[in-house]
Amino acid sequence: MARGANRREFIQQGLLAAASLTAGGSVLGKLSAAAAEDKPAPYKISLAEWSLHRAIFGGRLDHLDFAKASKEDYGIDAVEYVNQFFMDKATDRKYLADMKQRAADLGVKNLLIMVDREGRLGDPDDAQRTKAVENHYKWVEAAKFLGCHSLRVNAASAGTYEEQLKLAADGLRRLSEFAAQHELNVIVENHGGLSSNGKWLAAVMEQVNLPNCGTLPDFGNFGDYDRYQGVAETMPYAKAVSAKSHEFDADGNEVRTDYRKMMKIVLDHKYHGYVGIEYEGQKLDEPAGIRATKKLLDRVAQELA
Numbered sequence: 001m002a003r004g005a006n007r008r009e010f011i012q013q014g015l016l017a018a019a020s021l022t023a024g025g026s027v028l029g030k031l032s033a034a035a036a037e038d039k040p041a042p043y044k045i046s047l048a049e050w051s052l053h054r055a056i057f058g059g060r061l062d063h064l065d066f067a068k069a070s071k072e073d074y075g076i077d078a079v080e081y082v083n084q085f086f087m088d089k090a091t092d093r094k095y096l097a098d099m100k101q102r103a104a105d106l107g108v109k110n111l112l113i114m115v116d117r118e119g120r121l122g123d124p125d126d127a128q129r130t131k132a133v134e135n136h137y138k139w140v141e142a143a144k145f146l147g148c149h150s151l152r153v154n155a156a157s158a159g160t161y162e163e164q165l166k167l168a169a170d171g172l173r174r175l176s177e178f179a180a181q182h183e184l185n186v187i188v189e190n191h192g193g194l195s196s197n198g199k200w201l202a203a204v205m206e207q208v209n210l211p212n213c214g215t216l217p218d219f220g221n222f223g224d225y226d227r228y229q230g231v232a233e234t235m236p237y238a239k240a241v242s243a244k245s246h247e248f249d250a251d252g253n254e255v256r257t258d259y260r261k262m263m264k265i266v267l268d269h270k271y272h273g274y275v276g277i278e279y280e281g282q283k284l285d286e287p288a289g290i291r292a293t294k295k296l297l298d299r300v301a302q303e304l305a
Contacts, residue, residue, distance in 0.1 A: 039305045046078035048278040067103040078109040090138040112150040113143045121171030122157025150185035155195045169207035176213040189216040198233030205237040219257045220244030235269035245293040246281040
């Protein structure tokens with residue numbers, strides 16, 4: 001009798017377990033889903049100021065209110081500044097202190113300054129290249145004062161493939177040596193010319209060979225160069241990542257870049273830092289474009305967690 005009772009009890013328990021799986025879904029599946037929800041996001045999200053360039057240039061948003069807009073309008077607490085919006089303020093400590101305090105009051109982290117219009121760091125003319133390097137010094141000091149980790153620069157040059165590699169590496173090395181004195185990184189974005197060739201930019205990084213000189217892979221800006229290949233080639237040196245976006249389909253996916261494929265490349269290189277939203281589209285206005293990009297990045301983060 002005892003054996004029979006044990007057997008019946010075992011069968012009943014099995015039937016109950018099967019019923020619970022059928023009626024309520026997989027217990028293991030629910031546990032796995034719950035565990036996935038508890039996992040930290042595989043990357044963090046920041047906002048690049050260029051996403052609001054039309055609003056700023058159009059006078060609808062003051063540069064000094066960018067950190068506030070990032071936090072209060074989009075729920076993003078890390079920002080990437082663009083020097084074009086405060087071009088004459090690099091050495092104005094009072095202005096920079098105001099920027100810094102406003103961000104701090106909001107709990108917003110200053111990550112980097114994107115620098116343009118200060119000359120070609122790979123200029124073939126030695127004097128012009130030196131001038132370009134020195135033009136960036138004030139932005140290194142401004143970025144350090146603001147608490148940023150990096151200065152984003154361009155590796156513009158002219159000449160043959162090999163000549164440009166050598167010239168860009170020279171300018172970047174000299175600027176990086178100066179930045180190292182301020183414990184700051186110098187990072188290069190694929191931003192036209194040979195810098196949009198992932199293989200070339202990786203070779204420049206190898207030639208500079210300094211720990212504080214790296215890349216900022218941008219999902220766009222590759223021209224005819226394969227964007228996935230370009231990001232894969234430059235990710236080993238990445239100290240920031242730019243999630244460029246333009247248009248979205250009905251399902252909320254970016255039409256030019258497969259974000260799942262791209263973010264898998266990013267994560268495969270053990271990068272778990274900030275991914276900066278940089279919306280440049282026309283079909284959605286800037287606020288809607290930023291929100292669409294953030295929604296997509298949040299969804300992909302959940303899928304890849």
